[in-house]
Every structure is written in C-alpha cells, then in structure tokens.
Amino acid sequence: MEPLELKNLIEEKLNKQIPSHIFLDKMRVLDEESRKASSYNDPKYIPFFYWLGTILKPKYLIEIGFKLGLFSGNFLRSCKSVEIFSAFQEESANFYSQRLGKSNVLDHYKGRLDIHVGLIYDFEEKINKIEWELALINEEVSYDKHREYLDTVWSNLSLDGFIAMDYILRHKPAGEAYNDFCRGKNRIPVVVDTRYGVGIIRK
Numbered sequence: 413m414e415p416l417e418l419k420n421l422i423e424e425k426l427n428k429q430i431p432s433h434i435f436l437d438k439m440r441v442l443d444e445e446s447r448k449a450s451s452y453n454d455p456k457y458i459p460f461f462y463w464l465g466t467i468l469k470p471k472y473l474i475e476i477g478f479k480l481g482l483f484s485g486n487f488l489r490s491c492k493s494v495e496i497f498s499a500f501q502e503e504s505a506n507f508y509s510q511r512l513g514k515s516n517v518l519d520h521y522k523g524r525l526d527i528h529v530g531l532i533y534d535f536e537e538k539i540n541k542i543e544w545e546l547a548l549i550n551e552e553v554s555y556d557k558h559r560e561y562l563d564t565v566w567s568n569l570s571l572d573g574f575i576a577m578d579y580i581l582r583h584k585p586a587g588e589a590y591n592d593f594c595r596g597k598n599r600i601p602v603v604v605d606t607r608y609g610v611g612i613i614r615k
C-alpha cells in the first residue's frame with residue numbers, strides 16, 4: 413500500500429467524526445479531569461490509531477513514546493495480527509510508571525510485550541533483533557532526538573514497513589525532522605489530517 417492511499421483511507425474514516433470518548437472511556441488515565449481535555453475529545457486525535465489498526469496488519473509493532481499506552485492501546489484494539497510489541501519511553505526527570513500504559517495495552521493484546529524506560533541507546537539491542545513492520549513515534553522532543561528515533565527505527569524496519577510520526581504540524585522540530593528525513597530517503601512527505609498531523613513514510 414502506498415502512503416498516499418493509506419492517508420486517504422484513514423482520513424475517510426476520521427471524517428466520520430466518531431466521538432473520541434468512545435475510544436477512551438474504558439482506558440486508564442492519570443486523573444478523570446483529563447478526559448475533559450479538548451485533545452481527548454477530538455475525533456481526529458487518538459481515533460487515528462484505532463483506524464490505522466483497521467488497515468495495517470503488522471506482526472511486529474514498535475512504539476517510541478509509550479506514555480499511557482493510549483495510542484498503541486487503541487491500535488491494538490482494532491489490530492489483532494500483532495505478535496510482538498516493544499515500547500520505549502524516554503527517561504526524564506519526571507517520575508514515570510509504565511503500570512497504567514501496560515494495563516491499557518493488555519486489555520486488548522495478549523502477545524509478547526516489552527516496555528523499556530531509559531535511553532534509546534539502551535533499547536537498540538532489542539530493536540535490532542527484529543525487522544519491525546510498523547513504528548509509531550509519539551514524542552515532542554528536539555530535532556536531533558527526532559532524527560535519532562527515525563534513524564533507529566528505519567534501520568530496523570522491514571521492506572514496505574511504515575513509520576507513523578505524530579505532532580508533525582504542532583511541534584516544529586518534529587515537522588522539520590520528518591521532512592528532512594523524507595528528503596534524505598527520497599520519499600514524498602505524506603501527512604494525515606489529524607489534530608496534530610501524522611507523517612507517514614514507507615520503507
């Protein structure tokens with residue numbers, strides 16, 4: 413499937429404007445007030461990942477920016493082909509517990525799950541063992557860090573595998589890194605019309 417075809421299929425589904433709370437009501441969040449946030453109620457934000465899972469059927473899934481598992485949890489809710497899922501969360505000064513995210517994923521996924529919290533360098537050994545068929549990147553970090561994530565997953569992405577990178581339109585470093593990466597790989601940038609813009613690239 414070509415990236416542009418994937419974009420059109422997903423946007424067709426997003427345009428149904430199905431309320432976002434349907435995708436989040438049973439998922440765990442840090443506090444109940446966060447459910448009232450405009451982002452959580454945007455039918456073009458988290459539902460993107462659910463709709464993506466209705467189209468792509470990878471066996472091997474990797475996510476950079478696991479957070480609360482809301483993105484990958486919704487993907488796995490609609491995609492039942494995944495056999496191995498590895499998730500990475502950058503270590504920071506703020507306390508991070510993978511407990512909520514793990515629970516959100518395991519509600520919909522019974523395969524092999526590996527979550528790593530730390531530095532991407534420490535995660536590379538695990539990444540290198542598999543040719544991933546889909547990589548989700550859900551972070552807002554520096555330009556260099558975004559390029560590092562893209563380079564790392566690309567080198568271990570299967571032929572015809574996809575990267576879906578969020579925050580392309582909201583976060584300038586993410587957008588610049590994505591566009592420069594596409595240019596370097598001789599790919600045309602394809603951005604899905606979501607709340608923050610999801611860039612898609614196929615190997």
